[in-house]
Each structure stands twice: as C-alpha cells, then as structure tokens.
Amino acid sequence: MKRLTPLLTLLSGAVTAAVLFTMSAQASPPGTQPAAGGGAPAAAPAPPADAAADADAEADPDAAAPDEEPSDADARRPAGTSPPTDPDSSSAGTEVTSVEQNWIGELENGATIAITVKDGKAEAYVCDGRSMELWLSGTVRDGKIELTGKDAKLTGVIRGDRASGEMIVGVRRWKFTARPDDTSTDEAVVKSGSGTAPAIYRVTDETRKAGFDGGWIMLPDGTQIGIVTWNGKPIPAPPLDPAFNSTVVDGVTLVAEPVIPGAR
Amino acid sequence: MSQHRQGGARTVPRRASEPTIEVMRDFGAPPPSPPRRRPSLLVPLVVGAGVAVALGVYGRTHTPTGIAVNVAGFSSPLTVKVWLGTGAAFFAVIQLLSALAMWGRLGGFSPSWAGAAHRWSGRIAFLLTVPVAVHCLYALGFADYDTRTLLHSLLGCFFFGAFATKMLTLPKRGLAGWVLPTVGGAVFVALIGVFLTSSVWYFTTFGIQF
16 A cells, blocks of 8 residues: 555546646636537537546556646646637627727827727726836726826817827827728728727736736737836836737736726 | 564655554555555556647637536636636645654654545645636637646646646556655645635736626
8 A cells, every 4th residue: 555655646637737738728718708508519518528638547557648748648638628718708708898989099109198088988008119208097988098108198179080189298299190990990880989999908807917018908919018117127028829819028927808898 | 563674764754663554555656665666657648748739739629618617606707717726726835734743754753644635625626627727718719828728738737737637647556656646746846826816816816896
C-alpha cells in the first residue's frame, strides 16, 4: 500500500486537473452568457467524452500514461470546442450590448476620439495610443454634445454627418472633428435602429480593482487603438481579442467590456 | 539484529547514532557495502521529462482563452492564484524542513512524525498548485514576454515534470542515497522559483491584495 501512495498523489492531482480543465472548457463559452444556447450543443458532448477518456487512461496500472493523458486530451478539447462558439459569442454580444451611434474622429493633436451615444446619454474616450487618455461622459441631445471628464470638458455640435467642437483639458484646448462610424450606421439603418456595435471598450470594474485600467476604440477600418495603464504608467494597449474581449499584457489577462452610455 | 549490525553505518543519515531505523526503512536505503543492482531511474525520468514537455507544448500551442474557472471570495483570478501559490510555497518550506529532519540534518531534531508531516505537506502543496497550473495553462499559456514570464513558464513546466519523477521514484527500493534528496531538491527549487516569479512579483508590484 505504501508503495502506491505516491502514485495516488499523482493520480489525484491529475484528476483534479482534468476536472478543472473540463469546468474551464465549459465555463469559457458561457462567459458571454447569450452564447450558451447556440454554443452548448457543440461544446457539451466533448468534455464528458474527454473526462471519460481521462478516467480510462488513469485506470491503467502503469501510471505513466495518466499524467500525460489529461494534457493531451485537453489540448484537443479547446481546439474542438472554442471555434464553433466564437461566432456565437461575438454576434450575441453585439445584439445584447448595442448603442445608437458612434462618432469617431480626431483631435488637433492627433489623438483619436470616440463618442458613443444611447438614449441621449454619451460616453467618450480620447486616446493617442501611446500615453494620453481621457474618459468623458455626458449628453448628446438636439445636436449638442456636452461631456465632462476629470479636469476636462468637451463641447460640440452635430451638423449633418459631421460633429465638431473642442475639448478643454486643464488649460489646454483642442478642436476635434468626428464622423459617424459608417459601417455600423448603415447596419443600424438596415436594422431600423436596432443598434450598432459598441466602439469603446474598457477593462471591467473587477480588473480595475486589481489595479489595471485600459481603454480601446474600435476604428471603422477594423483596427484598434488603446491604452493600458500598467503599474500606474500608460502603455500602448495590445489589441483586444474580439472573441473574448480580452487581451494579455505581460502575462496578465485583462478582460474588457463595451462601454454603454447609461449602463453605469 | 546481528545482520543489522553487520550492515554498519548507513549512508543515509550521517549521524548514525540516532535510533532512526524506522524512518530509514521508508527510504529503503541499503547498506553501501554490498554491490547490489540499483533500480533504474529511466522510467521516472522519461515520464517526468514527458510531462514537462507536454505541458509546455500544450501551453504554447493552445490559444489562451483568458478565462478559466475561478475560486469565489477573491477579487480576481490573479489573486486566487497568487494566494494558492503562496500556500504551496509555505508547504514547500515545510517539505524542506521535514525532509531535513527525516534525514537527520536538523541536529538532534528528528521526530517520528517527520515522515508523515513530509508526506502530507507535500500532498497539500501539490494539490494547491494544480488549480494554479490549470489556470495558467488554460487561460494564459506558455508565455515569453520578458524574462520573468519565460522563467515562470519554464519552471512551471519543469516543476510538474520533476514532481512526477519524484512520485515515480519514491516507490523504488534500493536507490542510491543521493537520488531522493536530489529529485526532491529539484522539485523544491522549481516551486520556489515559480513562486518568486509569480506571487512575490505580484506582491511587490501591486501590493498585498486578497
């Protein structure tokens, strides 16, 4: 019996790992809840099958196989389950979290500005992708833009498909112009105003409590610009993975969520 | 009894004066004089290497999801891992001390329960590392952004390989006296290295958080 205990230790570790892997594989898709309906049929059969395979492998007397089996089996599992759920989660995400309109433009100093509007409320994010960023919130009503942020004020008007105005930060003042996010407004028209995809993303409250901050603007051409505050210093943000709204900085995963005016 | 005496001083605890025969039997260290065939370490080493490489390859090829199951009660998955890792490191230190006691290297302090303490602290430490490793591999993957993450990834894979080797080596009887301390030392160093490049880094960078 004593000779077996080290093997039992290994075995219990392998089983724990297998269980956690299975739970993780099932947990990841529902991280974006609406996807569960579409994603489940594809994802559900795989984990039990693999769990069974793990159990079989671990029943082998030779104990060499069990420890490698889970990792092999798990290497296959995410490959099999994740891709089918990706489209689901992203499309479901846009349906649930939508905004009325996004304005994307530039400041005089070259920074990018995005204003996202819903029900007259607006949130804006200004960043240059290197070191400067600013969050603003306020209203867009009757063609007037009025936003405030920390030590900052932004005012502007909308004429046709063009917004312009100025932003005052401390004692500095910059003019800005912005245009509607073309691609998504077309969609909004087609869908008769059912909403467009959010253009501004910020790391979740939970992540911010852990000491990170970060913002991203999804530009109409599909690229992103953003800044992550890392150890108190702003650095250029790596692009968000659209499937999970997450990115990895220096080995730490940051999860972002779309900024919806009025949601907070 | 007479046979035992003929065996003379055992290599294992150099301080042979203590009546630690029970403990020594656990290790099954034979007297050095009779040239007996040593059991092969090939299988444990090959399996350990296989585990380490398999974890590394999986971590590298699998696309990090950024999400994995989490333990409730902490502010973020990172703090969970940081504290589980700290717990594992704590038990690893107990591992080192109990091993020293078992081998009679703590002066006269070699209590009979040192073996049990060693086994159980090891089991707990190992089980604490498993959820951390699963999260690392599943959500983050094998990373090499900088020296710290590369070192952490390498040591993490090495730790589980070394641990598998240790567990597969333990049941073997008649090993040379240096084998278990060497393998155990490798496991300990790997775990402490992993701890330094993760939890300690986190604490020094972000402060102590729960």
